[in-house]
Amino acid sequence: MNKRNELTGTQKLTALTRRLVDHIGSLGPVVVAFSGGVDSSVVAAAAVRARHDRFESGDLDSTERCLAVTARSPSLASWQTDLAIRVAGEIGIKHRFVSTNEQSRDGYRRNHSDRCYYCKSTLYHFLQPIADELNAVILSGTNADDLGDHRPGIQAGREAQVITPLADLHLTKSEVRSIAQELGLSNADLPASPCLASRIEYRVDVTPERLARIDAAESWLRRHGLPDLRVRLHSGELARIEVPRDCFQRVVEMEMNRSLTNQFRQLGFRHVTLDLVGLRSGSMNEGLVQINQVGEKS
Structure with a gap:
């Protein structure tokens, strides 16, 4: 240029x-x-x-x-x-x-x-x-x-x-x-971070306990070197961790060296998985086509 x-x-x-x-x-x-x-x-x-x-x-x-x-x-x-x-x-x-x-x-x-x-x-x-x-x-x-x-x-x-x-x-x-x-803002490159409720699978009730659990899990991962991430909560109290694909090895090392699964279970999750597609915004919306076909029922 x-x-x-x-x-x-x-x-x-x-x-x-x-x-x-x-x-x-x-x-x-x-x-x-x-x-x-x-x-x-x-x-x-x-x-x-x-x-x-x-x-x-x-x-x-x-x-x-x-x-x-x-x-x-x-x-x-x-x-x-x-x-x-x-x-x-x-x-x-x-x-x-x-x-x-x-x-x-x-x-x-x-x-x-x-x-x-x-x-x-x-x-x-x-x-x-x-x-x-x-x-x-x-x-x-x-x-x-x-x-x-x-x-x-x-x-x-x-x-x-x-x-x-x-x-x-x-x-x-x-x-x-x-x-x-x-404008000189220090957060110009800050990754997006929607509210914690957006981490919970649709039709799984939003409760203060679940929100606090997600917050604690994400805070733990950040303290261990993963600044950009999501912990998604699915039915059955399953935690689905999303991180950029170049950070997959870091998550594996946490499991091997610091027992990530044990930490998450102490927080109240029953199962823990790593999403192999990687971090992306709005991944909970990916299933909305199927949900809308079934129809929203009160």
């Missing part, structure tokens, strides 16, 4: 970032549904930059504010709490936690393919009073690539009139990561 093309690429990235900042800046006060992941962090950082730009130009309303809010529930991995606090501090956005009660909803606990709808609708129910207090709109980190996946939570967002600036500007995940680097 020659110098001219590099400059053009930099200019395009700067223009994309500028479009996002200007778009969010046009929305007035905002409340960002903030997980600490790269998508919501880009939205939060762009909101802060837009507010700074408006302040510098003298256009900022004295009542205009931006706030990041993180849902605290059993489905939030323990390490993500610290991540959200750290990244919000780096961005310089006001940050708070709100405790949600999605566990009280039958549609969430029964864990059919629409579980995410009940989770997100509960989240937005708790965010709306905060947004009303600030006369603000709610923003999520949904990006353009998310629209092509099975994401019932997006419908919950539409019903709650949540704004999706990344998707609205047709920004893909790779573009969002590039903007994160442009």
Whole structure:
């Protein structure tokens, strides 16, 4: 790549970032549904930059504010709490936690393919009073690539009139990561980490005990050198470990040297298996065609 093309690429990235900042800046006060992941962090950082730009130009309303809010529930991995606090501090956005009660909803606990709808609708129910207090709109980190996946939570967002600036500007995940680097975010390359409930096989009840068990299992694997992974829980309390294929040997070594299976059984799993396809996003959705053929039954 020659110098001219590099400059053009930099200019395009700067223009994309500028479009996002200007778009969010046009929305007035905002409340960002903030997980600490790269998508919501880009939205939060762009909101802060837009507010700074408006302040510098003298256009900022004295009542205009931006706030990041993180849902605290059993489905939030323990390490993500610290991540959200750290990244919000780096961005310089006001940050708070709100405790949600999605566990009280039958549609969430029964864990059919629409579980995410009940989770997100509960989240937005708790965010709306905060947004009303600030006369603000709610923003999520949904990006353009998310629209092509099975994401019932997006419908919950539409019903709650949540704004999706990344998707609205047709920004893909790779573009969002590039903007994160442009904005200087430390989590620009952070692997995606959906909520712990997404690890549980559809039609296996979501319970606090199962969520805590998955969190403990993934934390144990991370402490032993596997930063990017999923522990999927299937019926019969079976743990299916997903890691990148180049990490398979590392898992085998853990079993031989540290007795991975014994550790997982102590946590409450009955069986442990390594997925030979490797780590991929949304693997629990791969069976939805068969589930939908049978039909969702209450």
